[in-house]
Amino acid sequence: xxxIVEQFCRKNxxxxxxxxxxxxxxxxxxxxxxxxxxWRLRSRYGWQVAAAHYEHGIRGRQSEEDAAFxxxxxARWQIPCFVENGDVPVFARxxxxxxxxxxxxxxxxxxxxxxxxxxLEVIALGHHADDQAETVLMRILRGTGITGLAAMRPVSGQLxxxxxxxxxxxxxxxxxxxxxxxxxxATNFVADCTRNRLRLELIPLLRQGYNPEVERGLCQxxxxxxxxDDFISGEVAHLWADSSIVRPHDYALRxxxxxxxxxxLVRGIIRRxxxxxTGSSLDLSYRQTELLRDLLQEGTxxxxxxxxxxxxxxxxxxxxxxxxxxxxxxxxxxxxxLLCPGSAEVGGYTVHARWVEPMAVNKSTGPGELYLAPxxxxxxxxxxxxxxxxxxxxxxxxxxxxxxxxxxxVPQHERDNLLLLAAGKEVxxxxxxxxxxxxxxxxxxxxxxxxxxxLEKRGFYHVT
Numbered sequence: 306x307x308x309i310v311e312q313f314c315r316k317n318x319x320x321x322x323x324x325x326x327x328x329x330x331x332x333x334x335x336x337x338x339x340x341x342x343x344w345r346l347r348s349r350y351g352w353q354v355a356a357a358h359y360e361h362g363i364r365g366r367q368s369e370e371d372a373a374f375x376x377x378x379x380a381r382w383q384i385p386c387f388v389e390n391g392d393v394p395v396f397a398r399x400x401x402x403x404x405x406x407x408x409x410x411x412x413x414x415x416x417x418x419x420x421x422x423x424x425l426e427v428i429a430l431g432h433h434a435d436d437q438a439e440t441v442l443m444r445i446l447r448g449t450g451i452t453g454l455a456a457m458r459p460v461s462g463q464l465x466x467x468x469x470x471x472x473x474x475x476x477x478x479x480x481x482x483x484x485x486x487x488x489x490x491a492t493n494f495v496a497d498c499t500r501n502r503l504r505l506e507l508i509p510l511l512r513q514g515y516n517p518e519v520e521r522g523l524c525q526x527x528x529x530x531x532x533x534d535d536f537i538s539g540e541v542a543h544l545w546a547d548s549s550i551v552r553p554h555d556y557a558l559r560x561x562x563x564x565x566x567x568x569x570l571v572r573g574i575i576r577r578x579x580x581x582x583t584g585s586s587l588d589l590s591y592r593q594t595e596l597l598r599d600l601l602q603e604g605t606x607x608x609x610x611x612x613x614x615x616x617x618x619x620x621x622x623x624x625x626x627x628x629x630x631x632x633x634x635x636x637x638x639x640x641x642x643l644l645c646p647g648s649a650e651v652g653g654y655t656v657h658a659r660w661v662e663p664m665a666v667n668k669s670t671g672p673g674e675l676y677l678a679p680x681x682x683x684x685x686x687x688x689x690x691x692x693x694x695x696x697x698x699x700x701x702x703x704x705x706x707x708x709x710x711x712x713x714x715v716p717q718h719e720r721d722n723l724l725l726l727a728a729g730k731e732v733x734x735x736x737x738x739x740x741x742x743x744x745x746x747x748x749x750x751x752x753x754x755x756x757x758x759x760l761e762k763r764g765f766y767h768v769t
Contacts, residue, residue: 306338306342306471306475306476306479307342307345307346309470309471309475310342310346310467310468310470310471311346313459313467313468313469313470313471314467317459317460318460319427319459319460319465319466319467320343320350320352320427320429320465320467321350322350322351322352323350323351323352323353324350324352324353324426324427325352325353325424325425325426325427326343326352326353326354326355326425326426326427326428326429327355327356327357327416327419327420327423327425327427327428327429328340328343328354328355328356328357328428328429329356329357329358329412329416329428329429329430329431330356330357330358330375330378330379330431331358331371331375331431331488331490332358332371332372332374332375332378332487332488333431333487333488333489333490334476334477334480334485334487335431335432335433335468335473335476336431337378337480337485337486337487338431338468338476338479338480338485338487339429339430339431339467339468340354340356340378340379340382340384341382341483341485342467342468343429343467344382344384353425354384355384355385355386355387355419355423355425356375356379356384356385356386356387357386357387357388357389357415357416357419358371358372358375358376358386358387358388358389359388359389359391359411359412359415359416360372360388360389360390360391361391361393361408361411361412362390362391362392362393362394363393363394363404363408364490364492367490370488371488371490372388372390374486374488375388376388378486385423387419387423389415389419391411391415393407393408393411394407396410396411403498405498405500416428417463420463426463427463427464427465428463428464428465429465429466429467430464430465430466431466431468432457432466432468432469433468433469433471433472433473433476434468434469434470434471434472434473434520434521434524435472435473435504435520436457436469437456437457437469437523437524437527438508438519438520438521438523438524439500439503439504439508440456440457440527441454441456441523441524441526441527442503442507442508442523443499443500443503444456448591449591450572450591451530451533451534451537451569452530452534452576454526454527454530454534455527455530455531455534456527456530456531457469457527458531472520508520537569537570537573538573540570540573541570541573541574541577544566544570544574545574545577549562550562550563550574551574551578552624555626556578556581556582556627557621557624557625557626558574558575558578558601558624558625559623559624560601560604560620560623560624560625561623563601563625564601564602568598571598571601572594572598575589575594575597575598576589576594578627579612579627582616582627583614583616583627589612589613590613593610593612593613596610597610597612597618597625600618600620600625601625604620604625605620606620606621606622606623606716606717607619607620607621607716607717608620612627615629616628616629617629619716621714621716622714622716639689640687640688640689641687641688641689642685642686642687642688643656643658643685643686643687643688643726643758644656644658645658645660645679645686645756646658646659646660646756651688651724651760652688652724653762654673654724654736654760654761654762655760655761656688656758656759656760657758657759657760657761658756658757658758658759659756659757660754660755660756660757661676661754661755661756661757662754662755663753663754663755665755665757666745666755666757672736672737672738673736673737673759673760673761673762674757674758674759674760675726675733675734675740675744675757675758675759676744676745676755676756676757676758677733677734677744677745677755677756677757677758678743678744678745678746678753678755678756679756680753681743681744681746682728682731682733682741682743683728683729683731684728684729684731685728686726686727686728686733687726687727687728688724688725688726689725689727690721690722690723690724690725691706691720691721691723691725691732692730694730695707695725695727695730695731695732696730696731696732697709697731697732697733697735697739697741698731698741698742698743699741699742700742706732706735709735709739710723710735713738713739715738723735723736723738724736726758734758736760
């Protein structure tokens with residue numbers, strides 16, 4: 306057994322010489338065997354070994370006896386031991402988790418905290434080959450991709466699994482040969498959850514009626530899937546760094562570039578995109594991934610797809626963007642006259658208007674500034690949102706505002722929120738974007754004063 310574990314660690318590059326290891330020990334056969342193996346090999350590899358036990362409070366007195374057993378075992382082997390008591394049932398009720406989910410969350414929080422406090426490097430877990438087979442089968446039944454089939458890895462960040470290449474039967478035989486005591490958790494033998502039913506009912510049925518070595522086959526599938534997943538992840542990382550595929554400042558995906566990629570790479574990029582923007586890689590289902598692939602293949606500007614957790618994917622002029630929540634609702638802007646001169650609150654802006662001499666006109670204005678000869682326009686100047694029939698005068702002639710906004714690639718859901726200065730249907734200024742060619746015509750009378758308008762952001766809305 307020691308040789309098998311040593312070879313597995315060397316092959317998968319885990320637990321190098323001098324490693325500082327925190328072994329999770331529940332008191333069961335798997336974790337006791339793991340702790341014993343690490344203890345036996347510690348001097349050969351210069352390992353520093355400590356143990357940690359989280360008493361979750363699920364099984365009452367039995368849980369307390371498990372904790373006491375681990376303490377006594379570690380004292381016998383002179384291994385530093387850290388034990389913490391918790392109340393997982395209360396945590397599960399408060400957070401809406403199952404007992405299994407809650408226990409896993411609290412246990413890993415405890416292990417990571419102790420590891421950090423004690424200056425240890427890795428957390429060794431007692432997962433074995435039978436656990437791996439159960440995990441793969443459970444994910445197949447629920448539906449999964451290559452990453453899910455890879456199941457548990459020998460190394461997952463700070464977590465290492467030295468026994469992942471060893472069967473449960475081997476572990477029990479090893480404990481018997483070495484005279485290792487261990488605790489039995491009676492709940493493991495009750496078919497009251499998915500994993501237990503797989504272990505107690507389905508796998509024995511598959512072993513008896515279909516494949517005597519079904520666990521080995523499932524573990525081989527996980528190993529092959531892990532290699533394929535690693536290869537795809539490497540290719541995705543290379544593509545992700547290509548600015549012709551992913552726009553760096555907002556992680557928008559270029560539609561045309563992804564249309565020509567292999568589906569496996571597109572799925573990988575979509576999963577990374579989701580993880581990058583949302584901070585989660587767990588909740589994008591296969592169905593949602595395929596809907597996004599369809600959007601990239603067939604969607605046009607304005608196409609959208611609602612996703613988990615209130616996120617929405619939108620196509621905007623050849624780019625797929627991911628945003629939280631629905632589009633901002635259109636602002637109900639009242640029609641407000643321009644005060645000349647004067648100051649007023651308009652939407653999200655404070656507007657200042659004053660008359661200036663022609664010689665004071667600065668041609669280099671910012672996006673929130675405008676110089677204007679009012680007599681160039683017919684009708685009262687007002688602030689408002691866009692309306693049907695709006696147009697703007699350009700150097701080459703007038704054009705419908707709708708066409709201008711399309712030319713400027715303004716997303717459709719943003720157009721109704723634009724602030725306009727207009728005279729009737731003629732748009733003088735799309736704030737922050739375009740100015741009419743008539744604002745300061747080449748032949749304007751330099752004996753007349755010019756109106757200078759400046760907007761300052763106020764609250765949420767601002768000039769971009």
